[in-house]
Amino acid sequence: MPPNPAPLTSPTAEDFRAWHRVQSAALAHDRPGEPVPTATALQAELTTTSTRSRMLLWLVRNANEEPVATATLRLFTDPGRSHLAEVRLTVHPAYRRLGTGSRLLSTVTEAAAQAGCRSAVTEVMAGTPYEGFLATRGFTAVLRLTWLRLALDDIPERIDKLPDVPHPGYRLTGWPGVVPDALAESFARARQGMDDMPTGGMDFGEVRWDVARVREIAEVVARRGEQLLTVAAVAERDGAVAGYTELVVPREGGGTAQQYDTAVLPEHRGHGLGLWTKAEMLRRARARFPGLTAVQTDCADDNRHMLAVNTALGFRPLRRTVEYQLDLARR
The missing domain is CATH 3.40.630.30 (Gcn5-related N-acetyltransferase (GNAT))
Structure with a gap:
């Protein structure tokens, strides 16, 4: 993985298929038994935005061109929320604990800061190593949710x-x-x-x-x-x-x-x-x-x-x- 992965500016059909492979593997590992979005639904989610926000995408591949991680950064454009960025980061289970997530998170939060945001939020599973991962990188727990x-x-x-x-x-x-x-x-x-x-x-x-x-x-x-x-x-x-x-x-x-x-x-x-x-x-x-x-x-x-x-x-x-x-x- 390069030190500073660049966001996707013109994602291809193959990029979206690779993205779906990462997401599917992560969901199956982290939330077994829950439905996995189809490739079509995932692409629609990533490419359909409103006038109230814009989305930046990162797809990380290894030296063998295998997809290993994805990230999204939603930048809100409403006057009342333009200070806020929303981060979603996923690492393929086979490539975790190799530094990929740390470097990608640093890249994405830097992009949020450069866009003029003062806060970045993200959501992780409670009681998992993801909480410690974020806490050691300056994040603070602000809201606990129950999914039903x-x-x-x-x-x-x-x-x-x-x-x-x-x-x-x-x-x-x-x-x-x-x-x-x-x-x-x-x-x-x-x-x-x-x-x-x-x-x-x-x-x-x-x-x-x-x-x-x-x-x-x-x-x-x-x-x-x-x-x-x-x-x-x-x-x-x-x-x-x-x-x-x-x-x-x-x-x-x-x-x-x-x-x-x-x-x-x-x-x-x-x-x-x-x-x-x-x-x-x-x-x-x-x-x-x-x-x-x-x-x-x-x-x-x-x-x-x-x-x-x-x-x-x-x-x-x-x-x-x-x-x-x-x-x-x-x-």
């Missing part, structure tokens, strides 16, 4: 009945893809319900929501070949979105879906809208995508309310991860 999985065959029958429980003053609605025009403004406002989500000590910054942003997120999901479903609770008094939940379904419409945001505006909390919308989402997802086998989500360990909602729906812990942060000004 719901096997759709195990959904209790009562969940199908939850949407029929009266919630006076509210009604449920939903849509695939981009939010309908009639709800766009209030849905953008409802996204502010994520503002007080637990972020630990992370230098998360400020996300500014507007109609253009929520539409672009849906469009990015579609360009990746995935399908976005949203279920919302609407207040009868003004027809505005009070809370919502989102689900992203894989391109093929089967396998494991990923839960995105679930939020309720502060003035509408205490009515069970989070549980109501998530239960309705599960019912609709099963009906629309019979090939789905599971739903996966993550939740900050400090977010006791959402952990309780997920547990009530039948989600069970899958793994635990830790978000680490590097103060680039102190490197």
